Amino acid sequence: MPLLESGENYLETILILKQRNGSVRSIDIATEMNFTKASVSRAMSILKRDNYITMEADGRINLTEAGMRKASSVLDRHVTLTRFINEYLQVPVEIAEKDACRIEHIISPETFNGIKNLLAEPKI
DSSP, rough: OOOHHHHHHHHHHHHHHHHSSSOOOHHHHHHHHTTTOOOOOOHHHHHTTTSSSOOTTTSOEEEEEHHHHHHHHHHHHHHHHHHHHHHHOOOOOOHHHHHHHHTTTOHHHHHHHHHHHHHHHHOO
């Protein structure tokens, strides 16, 4: 079953929180995303069912290998697109962040790789 945009956002948030705090619980996700605990709980059960996360008995959430691959990919698209929009299009970083968050879910691999290659080239 393909992962929806909301699922990608949850995985990205789990990865960011794990990097920032070392561990992640549902309440951390709810706080970070400004969602209700019930919404996060439902999403976590779907991500668990689809083998993107595991949940410890104490409530800690871990990304599976598939979850880590997907979360890393989404985060890479987010960071790269934010940088491109901010640096090349001269859009303020706050707007670039919001736009990147929307674009990261629909951009084709070909276009994304083109942007990534452009960012890797030295500026003249």
